[in-house]
Amino acid sequence: MKARMIGWAGAFLAALALAAPAWAADAPILQGLSGAERERVAKLIEGARKEGALDYMSHFVQVGTARLMEAEFKRLYGLPGHKFNFADRTTSIILRRVEEEIRANKVTADVLLVSAVSWLHSLKRRGELTKYVSPEDKHYAAAEKAKMNGDGHWVADAQLNTISVNQSVLPGVAINSWYDLLNPKWKGKILVGDASRTETYTLVYMGWRQVLPKEFFQKLAAQKTGLILRGPEQRRAVMSGEFAIGTTIMARHNMVAQKEGVKMVPFYPKEGVTALPMMSAILAKAPHPNTARLFIDFYRGVPGKYIQMSREPGNMGRPELPPHPDPKVQAQLKKAYEIAPPIEKLNVIPIDWENVKPADVKKWQAEFVSIFGKGTK
Template identity: 25%
Template sequence: MRSDPRRRGALLIVLSITTLLVAACGGGTANNAESKVVPASAGIDELVAAAKKEGQLTVYSAQDLTALNNLAKAFEAKYPGIDVKTVRGVDGDLGVKVETEFNTGKGIADMYVSASLSWVKPQAEAKRFLAPTGPELTGKGDYDAKQYVHDGNYFETNSAVLTFGWNTKLHSQGLTDYPDLLDPSLAGGKIGVIEPTAPSIVDFYLWLEETYGADFVKKLAAQKPRIYPSALPMGEAMQSGEIAAGSFVAPITLDPAKKKGAPVDYRMPPEGVWGARYYGMVLSTAPHPNAGQLFANFMVTAEGQKLITPSAGSVLPKVPGTVITNDKVRVQDPAKLTPEAVAAYQKKWKSLFQ
């Protein structure tokens, strides 16, 4: 297995979430990948044989690099003879690479996983993704293909989630839901909030208002919280005791800290959670389309989900190590996050918090 180790670390989760609004463009030509794909009716054995004949695949992904490489290693062990190259980056960079491959017809990536629905939808409408052929993705396994495979041949693979958390020494009673952050005992700089510097974070605040009432963010501001640029420093501040609770922390960074003895905990909101769903697609320019189809299928099996979704959302229920299922994760609406709407909300937010 070969990998591109760019931008390692938990901050990658947050970076990918904050680049959800990437513009799509262009036309271009595709190679004849579709004609090379073993049809779904042929079955898994023929797909495996075709994938092994191709012998390799390249995956572009905004998912966590460690989890992605663990998935690739397990895939190579399950299907010896197929080499997986993982290229990890943020959606903005990878989307441009994929578009260039579409427009030139010279494909490098076989599969792409992105959290940027605003990029995925226009490309799907342009018919740039191959129809899934693996048994899971065609409704012959535990994966709910009717729910998670969308028009245009893109499919949900997992999700990154953000939630509230607390320092168990400073706030021993814990939190059950976001309204608990309004406890008077947490006023005066004891709560962390994130500054909405990106459209996706504006969406987080919109979600809070939609879920907990139009005045919830105003009440949160009245607590006089500390402001942080992202989930990572907020989580670190919670671990160190700088704050007693955080409104935007990542389970994927808190769970390792908990295992090492850090006094932190978190919970999933009972009505669902804010986050970023990841969408997979086998590309029309794929040079190894059958290997791409097989890898896509493996990603949504129980084995694949356990590896790709630690402390995150899964497309299957009851996967060890996951914290919620994709159907309970916020789906962002890019149409509501126009530059004008984002700027207006940021102005409103600053008037409340600064």
């Protein structure tokens, strides 16, 4: 009897082993793949089934968008039972948690979706990131040209904080050059992101200074510019007409305003724009490495970008996506490209991000404060 039970158990385990590839074959993503790539993805799916989960963190992906991506990922890769733990946190909280976990050798996060470029370069130098070249990475040539990618450890889309005009208040006004802002009629109407309290706007200012002299900003400050720190507050100030022109407005804020009936229109000045890398990377000690690789493929690829661009338009490091089969979604994408063109269509200011040091941030922040002062909001 005992021998029979052992034999039955062995047969059952063997059947499971034979059935595993069939489970992976059920994944819709495999229908369009062949050869070595199909084999690679099928193997990752099998590993992901055993892991059963993914832990990822971001400060720019909204919760609603994350939930849609998770649902589509599970459908596409045949992982209906997968559990996702998404941490929507500020950059400083993400940095602190990950560094604490690394020091304790108890890493729980798999994937980082962040724009903290100096920190990711630090993680890369310390060997704390996985080098993973996704098949999607070949589409990010524009980001590579702009020095936004991380040598196989990440590729990047762009956070562009650029000029936005409330054309409901200023009908037909276009700002095609930074120098247009010095027109006396805009005095008291211009808003600037407060770099005195954040590295993000300091890096934006640092980029501007590569193509614009200090004297330009002194003249801009003489226009009685306002200073506000957080993006949503900047959007509301421009929407309300308190300020009619913002200089550090993210693309998605224009879409939010337009949905609420305010014609906020972005402009990308001819002298150039600062493109902060928005990176996707896998931690070296990720507890779910197979799922992490699949998720990176998805996030950087067409299925993930369809969701991101239709909900939260940003300036992609890859070209425009193939037409979506749903005309309604394609119409949303068309609108998104008008608000946030891929960076290959923009004059991106080249910055050697790998060599931007904390001392550089302090230097440019001090100069910004000497010109604009410190905001109160």
